[in-house]
Amino acid sequence: MATDAINRLVAALNRLPGIGAKSARRIALDMLTWDTDAVRELSEVMIDVKTRVKRCSICFNLTEGDPCEVCTHPRRDASQVMVVDYVGDLLAVERTGLYRGHYHVLDGRISPLDGISPEDLNIQGLLDRVRQGVIQEVILANGPTVEGDATAQYLAQCLVPLKVKTTQVARGLPVGSDLALADQVTLSRALEGRREY
Amino acid sequence: MYVSSLKLTNFRNFEQAEFSFDREKTAIWADNARGKSNLLEALYFLVLSKSGRGAKDRDVLHWGADYFALEAEIMREDHAFPIRIAYDPRVGKKQAFVNHASLPRLSDLIGEFNAVLFSPEDVDLVLREPAQRRRILDILVSQSSASYLSDLELYMRALAQRNRLLKDRGRALLSQPEQMFPWNTQLAELGGRIVAHRLRALEDIELLLNTYYQEIAPTSEKLKALYRSPVTLDDIDEGQSILERALAEKLPQEVELRYTLTGPHRDNLVFTLDNKAAHQFASKGQLKSVLLSWKLAEATFLEKKTGWRPVLLMDDIFSELDPKRSEALLNMIPAFGQIILTSARDPDLDFKAQGFHVLEL
Numbered sequence: 001m002a003t004d005a006i007n008r009l010v011a012a013l014n015r016l017p018g019i020g021a022k023s024a025r026r027i028a029l030d031m032l033t034w035d036t037d038a039v040r041e042l043s044e045v046m047i048d049v050k051t052r053v054k055r056c057s058i059c060f061n062l063t064e065g066d067p068c069e070v071c072t073h074p075r076r077d078a079s080q081v082m083v084v085d086y087v088g089d090l091l092a093v094e095r096t097g098l099y100r101g102h103y104h105v106l107d108g109r110i111s112p113l114d115g116i117s118p119e120d121l122n123i124q125g126l127l128d129r130v131r132q133g134v135i136q137e138v139i140l141a142n143g144p145t146v147e148g149d150a151t152a153q154y155l156a157q158c159l160v161p162l163k164v165k166t167t168q169v170a171r172g173l174p175v176g177s178d179l180a181l182a183d184q185v186t187l188s189r190a191l192e193g194r195r196e197y
Numbered sequence: 198m199y200v201s202s203l204k205l206t207n208f209r210n211f212e213q214a215e216f217s218f219d220r221e222k223t224a225i226w227a228d229n230a231r232g233k234s235n236l237l238e239a240l241y242f243l244v245l246s247k248s249g250r251g252a253k254d255r256d257v258l259h260w261g262a263d264y265f266a267l268e269a270e271i272m273r274e275d276h277a278f279p280i281r282i283a284y285d286p287r288v289g290k291k292q293a294f295v296n297h298a299s300l301p302r303l304s305d306l307i308g309e310f311n312a313v314l315f316s317p318e319d320v321d322l323v324l325r326e327p328a329q330r331r332r333i334l335d336i337l338v339s340q341s342s343a344s345y346l347s348d349l350e351l352y353m354r355a356l357a358q359r360n361r362l363l364k365d366r367g368r369a370l371l372s373q374p375e376q377m378f379p380w381n382t383q384l385a386e387l388g389g390r391i392v393a394h395r396l397r398a399l400e401d402i403e404l405l406l407n408t409y410y411q412e413i414a415p416t417s418e419k420l421k422a423l424y425r426s427p428v429t430l431d432d433i434d435e436g437q438s439i440l441e442r443a444l445a446e447k448l449p450q451e452v453e454l455r456y457t458l459t460g461p462h463r464d465n466l467v468f469t470l471d472n473k474a475a476h477q478f479a480s481k482g483q484l485k486s487v488l489l490s491w492k493l494a495e496a497t498f499l500e501k502k503t504g505w506r507p508v509l510l511m512d513d514i515f516s517e518l519d520p521k522r523s524e525a526l527l528n529m530i531p532a533f534g535q536i537i538l539t540s541a542r543d544p545d546l547d548f549k550a551q552g553f554h555v556l557e558l
Contacts, residue, residue, distance in 0.1 A: 111358060112359075112362040113357060117376070118375075146358065146383060147358070150355070150358065150379035150380060153378065153379035153382050153383070154375070154378065154379045183301075183305065183343070185343075185344050185348075187344075188344050
């Protein structure tokens with residue numbers, strides 16, 4: 001018989017992505033065995049992150065200062081901007097350490113079925129940035145889904161009158177895998193995007 | 198290619214059952230309501246990873262059971278590989294395994310095991326409805342090309358998005374062309390590829406279709422399959438731009454009706470006998486011959502495309518086809534691969550004399 005306090009904690013943990021009812025109970029019971037200080041630290045860190053982390057007013061990256069570290073970095077190339085659907089995508093590209101330009105996070109994909117139209121995404125901000133004239137290339141890196149493609153097409157259409165070079169990241173074969181294991185769609189996309197050696 | 202054995206757990210009326218099949222000819226012989234059609238449905242389940250009759254997974258679950266599983270041994274020349282499909286409604290999940298390895302997507306199963314299912318009983322349903330005729334065409338093409346099925350799935354998703362936009366905004370869209378543009382582009386691109394695949398497949402089976410029809414039906418009528426679409430075989434490479442224009446033209450009507458009026462989901466496959474539409478004018482007997490010709494042509498088409506003879510699954514053909522057509526069919530069988538057919542008990546039918554391995558349910 002769990003107490004009300006435990007039940008509240010379980011319910012709160014259950015809201016986390018990937019945490020089901022069982023895991024939530026296990027975490028809650030485990031937390032009861034921690035030192036009070038450790039629990040306090042966790043709760044403080046959570047509140048801290050919530051109060052300190054904001055969206056960058058330029059690119060909508062997560063940041064503690066505004067503008068974010070990417071937008072203010074002196075050695076990053078402000079003439080290139082990569083458009084991504086979510087902050088998670090930005091972080092994935094950053095982990096490669098290969099991209100030295102700026103970003104723009106849309107915060108979603110166009111999807112009428114989910115009630116998401118272009119006006120709900122951070123598109124106006126991107127167009128305003130391009131109009132300022134510093135940006136020479138917009139790299140579209142929307143997710144490879146029907147909605148991601150539609151979003152990329154919508155953006156490409158908006159960018160035409162602004163006369164900025166617009167590119168799209170290539171789609172192809174996963175590295176370290178076998179050609180024979182790739183699904184047909186990936187294979188055909190990779191074939192379409194082939195280049196001279 | 199042939200199926201050598203099948204094990205069923207909680208599938209339709211089979212709680213636990215195991216069957217083995219002859220590599221050439223098997224006749225499943227049983228009284229009515231013993232599950233003959235269910236057994237063929239189970240075999241065909243291995244092709245599409247879903248019911249070929251269009252039944253939901255829940256509906257094929259044995260009454261009161263928690264899950265179902267199908268396990269089959271497929272032989273390709275000398276090497277055997279198992280296919281397993283398991284469904285558990287408690288987790289709402291269906292999984293397919295080939296060679297004991299789980300497939301990332303169910304659609305990856307398509308093409309592993311090829312079969313053609315002919316059930317004359319539902320010939321009306323299959324040939325009279327435009328959506329069902331598109332479906333038999335989709336089944337034919339998707340077994341020969343894995344990218345086709347994936348294009349079709351993406352197309353249906355983009356179509357649902359576009360229809361939702363039409364439903365939500367209606368006439369306002371006439372002054373917001375930028376809202377429609379990305380969906381039109383996707384539908385036209387995917388649709389162009391889908392239509393091209395369909396047209397090429399139909400071109401491939403056109404001759405076969407009529408040849409088989411002449412062999413089965415005691416008549417000189419000419420059978421044709423026509424695909425009615427804004428795109429034709431002659432301008433197949435311009436499919437995308439043709440569909441883009443067609444979508445733009447239909448928009449004023451679409452914003453009133455609030456759904457998408459053009460594209461492969463609305464194209465029509467029409468069978469004609471001496472240039473008369475079969476779904477309107479043909480008798481039930483003629484329609485059965487049309488469907489049988491289509492299925493045999495499908496088998497030959499798949500053999501050409503994949504290099505393997507598909508398994509022919511034929512449901513209760515002798516009670517559904519008249520003796521002349523049945524005999525014509527039996528004479529044609531040697532040209533095909535493994536055949537598994539069902540039949541009601543009938544003392545007049547001597548399957549053993551015809552070289553069939555008889556399996557009694």
